[in-house]
Amino acid sequence: MIEQSGTIASQAAPAGRTPVVLSLTDAELRRGERVLWSGLDLELRRGEFIAVLGPNGSGKTSLLHAILGQLPLSAGALLIDGRAPRRGSDLIGYIPQQRALAPHTPLRARDLVRLGVDGHRWGLPLGGKGLRRRIDDLLTEVGAHEYADMPLGLLSGGEQQRVRIAQALATDPALLLCDEPLLSLDPHHQHAIVDLLDRRRRAHGTAVLFVTHELNPVLPLVDRVLYLAGGRFRVGTPDEVMRSSVLSELYGGLVEVIRARGRYVIVGAPTPHHPDPAGGVQP
């Protein structure tokens, strides 16, 4: 619950004494008759950065919903900081898949961050100087202070994403869940967002679980990869997982991983034929 200050995670998979933030033991998740994944063992330690890759429908977003306490596992155990997951936990920051904002959304950047601080509490939004300073600090940390008072609808996709990260960090979480945070961003902004998360986890020890289809902006910075496909999975460093032999086994067919100039290209992965079963929550 209480963060230990001064711990700085190393880039290699932190081993040994670093506290475990998230642990999955022989975990299985079903949606109806379909098993999304089973036998999943995963430990995420403080300051660790892990990318969750895989085709649509492989259960990436469902994994996030399970961690958030919104979907119960069908078997196995899931612990957040040693305890069962529960809704509304301050230990977890969540950046859901970005949805298009109405141009006249009645919020400024700072108001979105504020919703992360106290939007879940009952009552009227009164607030004092302390709250304002806290919001300013959060916006400064993500480099969004300059447009703190701008209407959200007038910000670019990359700017909105920074503000959403500030919102997710509002409770100083031990674990940050990001669902496709690079979607519809250009490469420049993709790198900026990944760098921002990388800095955060090094400075504050926030573990980052990053669901993405965009391999190349994240793979150079992550400690490990969790690759989900066809009901199977593989966990390891990018070099261990991003191989033709490994992915061919996961997909159950010939898949080739090509590495060129530090970039990965996956060729021959079957095209996804079912949408991700875990859709968003209806308003």
Add this chain to the structure above:
Amino acid sequence: MSPDIWHQIFNYDDYGQLLALVANSIIAAAVLGVVGGLISTFVMMRDLAFAVHGIAELSFAGAAAALLLGVNVVAGSLAGSVLAAVVIGALGVRVRDRNSAIGVLMPFGLGLGVLFLSLYKGRAANKFGLLTGQIVAVDTPQTAWLIGVSVVVLLVLAVIWRPLTLASLDPDVAAARGVPVRALSPVFTLVLGLAVATTIQIVGALLVLALVVTPAAAATRVTASPRLIPLLSVLFAVTSVVGGILIALGSSIPISPYVTTIAFVIYLTCRAVGAVRTRNGWARRPSAAVAG
């Protein structure tokens, strides 16, 4: 137009006496303006303008039935509204389902209302008032009803304000933060139903949108501050409805054209101000470099 017709429409000869007669209506209208202005901010956030229209038609049917049966019209109107809110809540959670459900419900409610009115043998002004608004109908016991229901609406809004804002603007984050997103939706629809039922008593079923949608739609054009929007929205709604009544007093036509015209002019002004602001650099950053 000849002076004769003008005199028929506008006649402010006995304005002072009239004003004293309708003091209750003006108080009720001001309270409804506050309710309409506040609730319209959530109607905008949740994209519920069409639902407001659907609730209004069923509320009208309820009021017409009450008129026919000789019972309290506000109670009938409330019953219709609550029924509409429950049906809309039950039929469609998704926006697309919801809109088609409302589209089906609305003409049915209006048809029922017309049926009840045609069976009603009382004063014609009572009938017409339900659709297009009236002042005289608001006598003291009704005023008490209107204010009582309005206070309930305001109290519930005050309690659910923050989680409702989060759930309306970002349901995924709201659910992750432990906000009961699914429970808040019917609670809000119910509160909206109460607000619509009371607003109908003054502006009529056909023109409720002028008080429950237009004010916040105008306010969001000129500001994005979640504190200023409700304040401006309340100011706009109260100005429209009280201003409309004050003008309509000396006139032979119903109050609704005045209320809707004031609301519309406010909206157009806000759009123009917003357009100028956007062009003149609302989007401009303090420093020239546009960081991403």
